Amino acid sequence: MISVLQKVGRLTEIRMRTPVVLDEVTVMQRDVASLGAKTATKLVVCADLSRASVFPEPLADRLGRFFRSEHQRLDRVAFVVGEGATFFMQIERLLRDSAPSSKDLAREAAAQRTSVAGDPPPPKRVNGASDPTLGKRPITRRVFRSATEAMAWLEDALSTDERARLKQFLADPSS
Numbered sequence: 001m002i003s004v005l006q007k008v009g010r011l012t013e014i015r016m017r018t019p020v021v022l023d024e025v026t027v028m029q030r031d032v033a034s035l036g037a038k039t040a041t042k043l044v045v046c047a048d049l050s051r052a053s054v055f056p057e058p059l060a061d062r063l064g065r066f067f068r069s070e071h072q073r074l075d076r077v078a079f080v081v082g083e084g085a086t087f088f089m090q091i092e093r094l095l096r097d098s099a100p101s102s103k104d105l106a107r108e109a110a111a112q113r114t115s116v117a118g119d120p121p122p123p124k125r126v127n128g129a130s131d132p133t134l135g136k137r138p139i140t141r142r143v144f145r146s147a148t149e150a151m152a153w154l155e156d157a158l159s160t161d162e163r164a165r166l167k168q169f170l171a172d173p174s175s
Helices: 022-038 057-069 085-098 102-112 147-157 160-171
Strands: 002-005 011-017 043-051 074-080 141-144
Touching (some): 002 022, 011 022, 022 057, 043 147, 043 160, 057 085, 074 085, 074 147, 085 141, 141 147, 147 160
Parallel strands (some): 043 074, 074 141
Antiparallel strands (some): 002 011
């Protein structure tokens, strides 16, 4: 079971409970994309997976592709998975594999900026690495074992009302 809600501001709440099927992921993708298209700013997503378990590989791959394709619409994404080590590692891998490539980020940056005389040249390879800024990029997606950790990480990206709603969402699985 998957639910997607946006009750306050740009905070997007996703709750997944096992079993999850591909058709539900398709609906979730459509719902999140629709919310992102309606919002002038990027979404902040909190996904409560504490009542889910390890996803079958086709489902995990589909989720990874979705988060990669939607990276431009998402400011921060926090996954709360609970204590299961295997599930935690699967979601970490999903996030790592769905991170935008340096080519994606360069294309996004080029689309957002206009060239001005005197702009610095594009970065060159450093020690053979094609992306010298890789280690300097802000982390925008993380997986957490506890709701408290996720709230602390998301709070500076949220308004006061959004923080209050996030606290309610994570405290009450039926909200």
